[in-house]
Amino acid sequence: MSRTILMLPGDGIGPEIVAEAEKVLHKVNEQFNLGLTFEAGLVGGAAIDATDTPLPDETLEKAKAADAILLGAVGGPQWDNLPMAKRPEKGLLGLRSNLELFANLRPAILYPQLASASSLKPEVVSGLDIMIVRELTGGIYFGQPRGVRELESGERQGYNTYAYKESEIRRIGRVAFEAAQQRGKKLCSVDKANVLEVTVLWREIMNDLRREYPDVELSHMYVDNAAMQLVRAPKQFDVIVTGNMFGDILSDEAAMLTGSIGMLPSASLNSRKQGMYEPCHGSAPDIAGKGVANPLATILSTAMMLRYSLNEEKAAEAIEVAVSKVLDQGLRTADIMSEGANKVSTREMGEAVLAAL
Amino acid sequence: MSRTILMLPGDGIGPEIVAEAEKVLHKVNEQFNLGLTFEAGLVGGAAIDATDTPLPDETLEKAKAADAILLGAVGGPQWDNLPMAKRPEKGLLGLRSNLELFANLRPAILYPQLASASSLKPEVVSGLDIMIVRELTGGIYFGQPRGVRELESGERQGYNTYAYKESEIRRIGRVAFEAAQQRGKKLCSVDKANVLEVTVLWREIMNDLRREYPDVELSHMYVDNAAMQLVRAPKQFDVIVTGNMFGDILSDEAAMLTGSIGMLPSASLNSRKQGMYEPCHGSAPDIAGKGVANPLATILSTAMMLRYSLNEEKAAEAIEVAVSKVLDQGLRTADIMSEGANKVSTREMGEAVLAAL
Ligand SMILES: CC(C)[C@H](C(=O)O)[C@@H](O)C(=O)O
Ligand SMILES: CC(C)[C@H](C(=O)O)[C@@H](O)C(=O)O
Numbered sequence: 001m002s003r004t005i006l007m008l009p010g011d012g013i014g015p016e017i018v019a020e021a022e023k024v025l026h027k028v029n030e031q032f033n034l035g036l037t038f039e040a041g042l043v044g045g046a047a048i049d050a051t052d053t054p055l056p057d058e059t060l061e062k063a064k065a066a067d068a069i070l071l072g073a074v075g076g077p078q079w080d081n082l083p084m085a086k087r088p089e090k091g092l093l094g095l096r097s098n099l100e101l102f103a104n105l106r107p108a109i110l111y112p113q114l115a116s117a118s119s120l121k122p123e124v125v126s127g128l129d130i131m132i133v134r135e136l137t138g139g140i141y142f143g144q145p146r147g148v149r150e151l152e153s154g155e156r157q158g159y160n161t162y163a164y165k166e167s168e169i170r171r172i173g174r175v176a177f178e179a180a181q182q183r184g185k186k187l188c189s190v191d192k193a194n195v196l197e198v199t200v201l202w203r204e205i206m207n208d209l210r211r212e213y214p215d216v217e218l219s220h221m222y223v224d225n226a227a228m229q230l231v232r233a234p235k236q237f238d239v240i241v242t243g244n245m246f247g248d249i250l251s252d253e254a255a256m257l258t259g260s261i262g263m264l265p266s267a268s269l270n271s272r273k274q275g276m277y278e279p280c281h282g283s284a285p286d287i288a289g290k291g292v293a294n295p296l297a298t299i300l301s302t303a304m305m306l307r308y309s310l311n312e313e314k315a316a317e318a319i320e321v322a323v324s325k326v327l328d329q330g331l332r333t334a335d336i337m338s339e340g341a342n343k344v345s346t347r348e349m350g351e352a353v354l355a356a357l
Numbered sequence: 358m359s360r361t362i363l364m365l366p367g368d369g370i371g372p373e374i375v376a377e378a379e380k381v382l383h384k385v386n387e388q389f390n391l392g393l394t395f396e397a398g399l400v401g402g403a404a405i406d407a408t409d410t411p412l413p414d415e416t417l418e419k420a421k422a423a424d425a426i427l428l429g430a431v432g433g434p435q436w437d438n439l440p441m442a443k444r445p446e447k448g449l450l451g452l453r454s455n456l457e458l459f460a461n462l463r464p465a466i467l468y469p470q471l472a473s474a475s476s477l478k479p480e481v482v483s484g485l486d487i488m489i490v491r492e493l494t495g496g497i498y499f500g501q502p503r504g505v506r507e508l509e510s511g512e513r514q515g516y517n518t519y520a521y522k523e524s525e526i527r528r529i530g531r532v533a534f535e536a537a538q539q540r541g542k543k544l545c546s547v548d549k550a551n552v553l554e555v556t557v558l559w560r561e562i563m564n565d566l567r568r569e570y571p572d573v574e575l576s577h578m579y580v581d582n583a584a585m586q587l588v589r590a591p592k593q594f595d596v597i598v599t600g601n602m603f604g605d606i607l608s609d610e611a612a613m614l615t616g617s618i619g620m621l622p623s624a625s626l627n628s629r630k631q632g633m634y635e636p637c638h639g640s641a642p643d644i645a646g647k648g649v650a651n652p653l654a655t656i657l658s659t660a661m662m663l664r665y666s667l668n669e670e671k672a673a674e675a676i677e678v679a680v681s682k683v684l685d686q687g688l689r690t691a692d693i694m695s696e697g698a699n700k701v702s703t704r705e706m707g708e709a710v711l712a713a714l
Contacts, residue, residue, distance in 0.1 A: 075551070120477050140519060155523045158520065158555030159518060160519045160553045160555050162497060163515065164515055197504050197505055224606050227584065227607070227613075231588065248549075253584040255585070256585040259589075
């Protein structure tokens with residue numbers, strides 16, 4: 001059995017961190033006899049520069065054929081003034097929608113070794129372990145109609161459409177209920193059902209699903225309250241499920257509660273468990289090319305890949321254990337550096353994980 | 358010169374906290390010879406119970422005729438299953454839109470006396486003083502079309518429209534630039550211009566306005582990053598301007614950074630400086646009627662009212678000084694209680710402010 005992994009380094013620090021993660025994948029491939037083969041492709045700004053489009057057909061074909069994709073990050077200031085359709089982000093969004101990667105899993109975990117990195121008090125965040133399940137191929141990100149039109153008055157109006165249909169809500173709801181079943185059995189669905197009709201439907205469908213998962217305790221929370229509760233008492237949450245836009249905001253907020261977003265992986269899955277895996281952090285153009293970026297979120301993304309798309313739990317755990325070991329050894333990239341620790345480069349961190357495997 | 362203030366206690370703890378704020382207004386009315394007269398009206402769940410509509414015509418007429426409105430809070434579980442058009446929130450939204458209260462000012466201030474209430478580390482939040490300027494009568498809250506429709510496939514789809522026209526963006530932008538001029542001269546506009554067309558227009562108009570306010574430093578931030586930066590380093594912000602939905606989320610997040618949302622007032626203004634003033638917290642049905650709610654956010658809302666709608670800076674400051682004094686005296690309602698302080702009821706807190714005036 002041969003399985004193909006597509007590597008898409010992308011922009012900014014993407015190439016540096018993906019290089020380290022790739023070494024890790026090669027090593028577990030041998031150690032665990034996984035039969036993985038590797039391909040590479042262009043996406044985002046890198047693809048724009050080479051081919052004038054953020055998602056070349058060749059990349060899309062390779063992505064569709066792959067069992068899993070490892071993405072670094074896309075975007076940077078040099079592409080910020082391009083028209084919407086030509087921006088690096090469209091490469092990412094195009095992959096998500098063409099592969100129907102509707103289920104975005106974003107864990108926010110506080111590593112005990114990095115507890116002091118959080119801007120929150122230790123008692124508020126110690127032991128934090130939340131899973132955010134974000135719908136990724138619908139909602140206002142993809143809603144039609146959209147654009148800028150001229151009104152009769154002569155002035156322009158920008159507009160977007162926030163829409164979800166029952167089946168879209170149901171399938172992400174199932175992923176979230178199942179995640180809750182595997183974890184603490186608590187699911188909080190976040191909406192704005194006191195104002196937005198689309199989220200009234202969202203809430204109704206979540207309530208429907210409850211019957212299929214009687215062991216999971218479902219609650220509902222308005223998005224403004226959720227943004228508050230994440231700051232006030234984040235440990236009240238187990239699994240959170242929400243739409244594309246609210247999920248974008250809340251998952252970044254939750255990630256930052258840990259103080260070490262350079263540590264957090266993510267998975268984007270479709271119904272065939274094909275998946276794209278990427279660090280939660282962005283392309284960080286300010287430190288690109290300097291060899292100081294933290295490769296651990298990307299390395300941990302390969303662990304998620306092994307677990308969710310390749311069904312190789314042992315190899316996944318081996319990587320997670322190795323990462324925990326290098327943290328125990330006191331190795332830190334600049335973003336998670338603290339007094340008394342040992343500051344290392346992107347490559348040194350990657351090598352340390354390899355050695356720990 | 359006589360000026361009319363409309364009191365709208367609303368639901369939950371609303372009546373209790375508005376009662377204390379009203380006493381404070383009566384007192385400064387005499388002390389500073391303000392010539393204020395007072396009216397009262399029904400809104401939200403209280404209005405639904407009495408008249409079957411969340412915003413009776415009588416209330417709307419009184420609101421239009423008033424110079425300023427003091428609102429407690431609306432909503433509660435007993436009205437949660439009403440159809441959208443009949444919910445308590447529609448009373449609030451109806452007031453905002455009928456009076457064109459497009460400019461929502463939400464300060465997030467850390468009171469030094471309450472520094473330990475925050476879930477964030479003291480060094481991250483000490484001295485925090487952010488002003489969030491939220492657009493309040495447009496965006497996805499009011500966009501048309503909206504609803505739930507049946508698709509050809511037979512399944513239902515919920516949909517809402519997120520729209521802004523140039524003039525709406527420009528007028529809230531001006532309020533924000535002017536607020537920044539009065540403060541630290543830094544304005545951060547929050548959007549999602551890498552994905553949403555409506556916010557590309559938002560960003561363009563903000564950039565246009567920059568020329569009229571050369572002394573203000575304008576920056577732009579994506580909403581997901583803003584949600585992170587508020588947790589990571591909130592003191593980087595001075596004034597934040599954003600649309601209705603993002604403003605709802607970020608202003609609640611920012612308020613919670615202080616740990617004492619029971620202290621935070623807000624103002625909603627139209628172009629004639631007519632305004633509605635309310636605490637940032639909600640109706641807190643769980644503690645309603647118990648006499649334990651914190652009236653200070655509502656009392657501080659009357660200070661904002663005096664400042665923004667009535668042009669009575671001295672009376673406004675007197676109230677703010679009085680609130681600071683009762684905090685110095687160690688008086689605390691349950692929500693801001695800490696060891697060694699003196700726990701007081703809603704009424705005792707109100708009386709203490711009166712005594713300090
Ligand atoms: C880059 C951007 C389009 C993207 C998003 O908004 O989804 C990013 O913020 C993310 O969360 O993966
Ligand atoms: C009650 C609700 C409709 C309201 C809003 O979403 O605007 C509230 O959350 C607020 O921020 O004032």
